[in-house]
Amino acid sequence: MTASRDARDSRPPLAIPLQPVTGDDVVPASVDVLVIGGGIIGASAALFLAQGGTQVALCEKGQIGAEQSGRNWGWVRQMGREPAEIPLAIESLSLWREMNRITGAETGFRQTGITYLCERARDMADLDAWLAQAKGSGLPTRWLGREEIARMVPGLSRPVMGALHTATDGRAEPELAAPAIAEAARRAGACLLTPCAVRGIDRRGGRVCGVITERGPIACQAAVIAGGAWTRLFAGNLGIDFPSLKILGMAARVEALDGVCDMPVGGSDFAFRKRLDGGFTIGLRNHNVAPLIPDSFRLFADFLPNLLKHYREFRLHFGRHFFEELRTPRRWGMDEVSPFERIRVLEPSPFAGLIAKSAARLGTALPSFAGARVTQSWGGMIDVTPDGVPVIGPIKGIPGLYVAGGFSGHGFGIGPGAGRLVVDLVLGRKPCVDPYPFRLERLREMKALPECAPG
Numbered sequence: 134m135t136a137s138r139d140a141r142d143s144r145p146p147l148a149i150p151l152q153p154v155t156g157d158d159v160v161p162a163s164v165d166v167l168v169i170g171g172g173i174i175g176a177s178a179a180l181f182l183a184q185g186g187t188q189v190a191l192c193e194k195g196q197i198g199a200e201q202s203g204r205n206w207g208w209v210r211q212m213g214r215e216p217a218e219i220p221l222a223i224e225s226l227s228l229w230r231e232m233n234r235i236t237g238a239e240t241g242f243r244q245t246g247i248t249y250l251c252e253r254a255r256d257m258a259d260l261d262a263w264l265a266q267a268k269g270s271g272l273p274t275r276w277l278g279r280e281e282i283a284r285m286v287p288g289l290s291r292p293v294m295g296a297l298h299t300a301t302d303g304r305a306e307p308e309l310a311a312p313a314i315a316e317a318a319r320r321a322g323a324c325l326l327t328p329c330a331v332r333g334i335d336r337r338g339g340r341v342c343g344v345i346t347e348r349g350p351i352a353c354q355a356a357v358i359a360g361g362a363w364t365r366l367f368a369g370n371l372g373i374d375f376p377s378l379k380i381l382g383m384a385a386r387v388e389a390l391d392g393v394c395d396m397p398v399g400g401s402d403f404a405f406r407k408r409l410d411g412g413f414t415i416g417l418r419n420h421n422v423a424p425l426i427p428d429s430f431r432l433f434a435d436f437l438p439n440l441l442k443h444y445r446e447f448r449l450h451f452g453r454h455f456f457e458e459l460r461t462p463r464r465w466g467m468d469e470v471s472p473f474e475r476i477r478v479l480e481p482s483p484f485a486g487l488i489a490k491s492a493a494r495l496g497t498a499l500p501s502f503a504g505a506r507v508t509q510s511w512g513g514m515i516d517v518t519p520d521g522v523p524v525i526g527p528i529k530g531i532p533g534l535y536v537a538g539g540f541s542g543h544g545f546g547i548g549p550g551a552g553r554l555v556v557d558l559v560l561g562r563k564p565c566v567d568p569y570p571f572r573l574e575r576l577r578e579m580k581a582l583p584e585c586a587p588g
Contacts, residue, residue: 134535135580142218145312145397146338147196147199147315147478147482148204148509148510148511148512149186149203149204149307149308149482149509149511150308151196151198151199151203151312151392152198152307152308152309152312152313152553153196153312153314154171154196154197154198154315154325154327155311155325155327155460156193156325156326156327156328156329156457157319157324157325157326158349159324160324160326160329160346160348160349161188161190161324161351162351162352163188163343163352163353164188164189164190164351164352164353165182165187165188165189165353165354165355166181166182166187166188166189166190166342166353166355166356166357166559167189167190167191167192167331167343167353167355167356167357168189168190168191168192168356168357168359169192169331169344169356169357169358169360169367170191170192170193170357170358170359170360170361170549171191171192171193171196171197171198171199171311171315171325171327171363172198172200172201172202172311172361172544173198173202173214173284173310173311173314173544173545173548173549173552173555174359174361174537174540174544174548174551174552174555175191175193175357175359175366175537175552176191176197176198176202176311176312176315176318176465177314177548177549177551177552177553178359178537178553178555178556179191179200179315179323179325180212180235180236180314180315180317180318180319180323180358180552181317181552181556182322182323182559182560183318183319183321183322183323184321184558184559186322187560188322188566189318189322189323189324189377190323190325190351191315191318191323191324191325191326191332192326192327192328192329192331192344192346192351192354193325193326193327193328194327194329194330194331194363194459194473194474194477195327195328195477195478196327196477196478197311197312197315197325198307198310198311198312198315198325199363199478200361200362200478200479200513200514201382201513201514201515201516201545202307202310202311202361202544202545202548203307203308203311203363204307204378204382204384204511204512204513205307205382205384205513205542205544205545206307206397206404206406206414206416207235207241207304207305207306207307207383207397207407207408207414207545208222208247208302208304208397208545208546209225209226209229209242209302209303209304209305209408209523209545209546210222210247210299210302210303210534210546211221211223211226211270211299211301211302211398212247212249212271212272212274212297212298212299212302213263214543214547215392215520215521215522215543216267217475217522217570217571218412218522218523218543218547218570219267219270219272220270220566220567221547221550221551221554221566221571222546222547222550223270223271223355223550224549224550224553224554224566225404225546225547225548225550226301226302226303226550226567228549228550228553229242229303229549230242230244230306230315232305233276233362234308234312234481235317236316236317237317237320238313238314238316238317238421239306239309239313240305240306240309240310240313240314240407241305241309241409242304242305242310242311243303243304243305244301244302244303244425245302245303245304245395245396245397245407246285246299246301246302246303246396247297247298247299247302247303247304247396247398247399248277248285248296248297248298248396248397248399248402249297249298249398249399249569250280250282250289250293250296250370250398250400250401251293251295251296251297252291252293252294252552253401253402254294256401257294257295260297260465263410264297266291267399272299272300272301273299273300273301274297275297275298276295276296276297276298277295277296277297277298280433281294281296281298281389281403282295283416284395285298285394285396286398286418286499287394288392288393288494288500288501289498289499290497290498290499290500291400291473291497291498293400294458296375296432298417300409302397303396303397304396304397304406304407304543305546306408307446307455309409310545311548313415314549326346326348326411328477329346329347330346330347330425330471330472330474331344331345331346331367332345332346332347332469332471332473333345333370333371333467333471334356334371334461334531334534335350335352336531339355339530339531339532340531340532340533341353341354341355341470341533341534342354342530342533343468344356345428347474354531354533355533355534355535355559356534356535357535357536357537357555357559358400358534358535358536358537358538359536359537360538361514361516361538361540361544361553362377362379362514362516363472363473364370364377364536364538364539365377365428365516365538366461366463366472367473367534368497368528369463369464370463370464370529371534372401372467373528373531374577375438375524375538375539375573376432376435376518376519376535376576377427377516377517377538377539378423378426378428378429378432378436378516379424379426379514379515379516380421380422380423380424380456380480380514380516380517380542381421381422381423381424381450381512381513381514381515381516382416382421382512382515383416383417383422383453383474383484383487383488383491383510383511383512384414384415384443384483384510384511384513384532385414385416385418385491385492385507385509385510385511386408386412386413386414386415386481386507386508386509387412387413387414387415387487387492387502387505387506387507387508388412388505388506388508389410389411389412389477390413390501390502390505391501392468392501393405393407393413393499393501393502393588394407395407398409398449399418399575400418400419400492400498402417402419402420403415403416403417403418403491403494403495403498404418405499406419407462407504412508413502413505413525415489415491415492415495415502416579417487417491419445419446420446420450420487421446421447421515422447422448422450422487422533423447423448423449423450424451424452424455424461425449425450425451425454425455426454426455426457426458427455427459428458432519435519435576438519438523439519439520443517454481459510469482479489479513479514480512481512481513481514482511482512483511483512484512485510488507488510489507492505492507502543509540511538515537515540515541515542516539516540517539517541517542517560518539518576519576520575520576521539521541522539522541522570522571522578523537523538523539523543523547523551523571524536524537524538524539524542524546524571524572524573525537525555525558525571526555526558526568526571526572526573527550527558528573530571535558535559536573537551537552537554537555537557549558550565550566553565554566554568554571564580
């Protein structure tokens with residue numbers, strides 16, 4: 134059975150100007166691999182599978198790239214990544230450089246470099262420690278001298294102690310990238326099904342043999358869960374404990390300005406990135422809102438060590454998210470309407486006060502932004518793991534099931550590499566990077582370690 138084309142095109146407008154992707158009408162009876170989730174990781178996986186001749190269908194409950202893949206800041210960086218992620222970030226960057234050619238479309242990627250400004254001794258110490266850990270990775274990351282800072286980030290009005298710069302990093306357009314990758318996957322032979330929620334996995338002898346969607350069953354030999362902030366809920370219905378929480382990210386767009394550099398720049402409390410349309414995406418750096426939800430208490434012990442380490446960067450918020458999550462079913466049958474059909478796209482509202490603060494602090498640091506008009510603002514839900522590193526790999530105990538989730542706000546930049554890595558694992562070929570740091574089991578090993586004490 135299929136949804137009507139009219140029903141699929143009468144979608145409510147989003148807070149972001151997303152490039153629309155219309156889903157295919159015909160639901161295939163069977164494919165080799167089924168990808169669940171149409172963000173940048175799922176779209177990349179579908180592309181690399183299709184390019185290799187694998188029959189693949191991608192099922193997205195709402196719109197391609199409509200959640201965090203289309204709502205992030207648009208930074209494509211290696212600098213500042215968790216050490217375990219650096220090889221994946223390097224692999225992703227090599228793909229980003231070719232992405233416009235690969236997709237035959239504009240994804241917005243430009244290799245502009247990225248700079249972190251250090252206004253406090255603590256910032257310098259943190260980045261120095263990261264640089265020591267990243268030594269040997271081959272990244273061209275270096276400290277800038279004062280004259281270089283003034284030339285590369287003109288107009289700074291706040292004093293800085295130093296700046297760390299990676300020349301090979303860059304930026305891309307979140308509203309364009311995932312849709313372009315998905316359309317390229319379709320041209321390579323993938324089937325794109327939107328809106329088409331997957332309710333669950335079908336198994337035979339314990340092994341994946343298909344999925345059950347709202348539009349009927351699809352037989353497959355393997356399935357990849359790339360559900361972003363929905364991954365924990367989907368996995369939980371299968372009896373899989375996937376430890377992740379949601380963080381509310383926010384950003385805004387300001388009008389075009391003169392005299393501002395092209396590369397993304399992050400200060401202690403501000404960040405900006407030039408857009409293809411001439412405007413800038415801005416945000417409040419090192420300031421995340423953590424909605425308190427029932428899972429916050431269920432997973433408290435898992436997240437406590439990281440919370441103690443990064444407590445300055447989080448603002449806990451108790452509000453409607455708690456009651457919305459409390460009302461969301463955690464179990465459902467394959468013949469029941471799933472939570473993914475009730476909420477097609479997560480559309481969290483940004484905090485107006487924090488958007489105003491990000492614009493004000495940016496205007497203080499760079500007078501070119503003073504008085505710049507905010508023309509748009511939006512929020513997005515980020516799926517975070519206890520150690521801030523994604524899970525990419527097979528689910529033990531369910532042969533044929535793989536997951537790529539918990540990207541902790543890093544998914545856009547490392548999405549293409551993550552898509553390639555999970556495809557390598559599904560197809561049983563040599564992985565593009567070592568998958569060991571991304572195994573799900575490590576998070577259970579963390580739980581078994583002695584508790585960390587403050588200080």
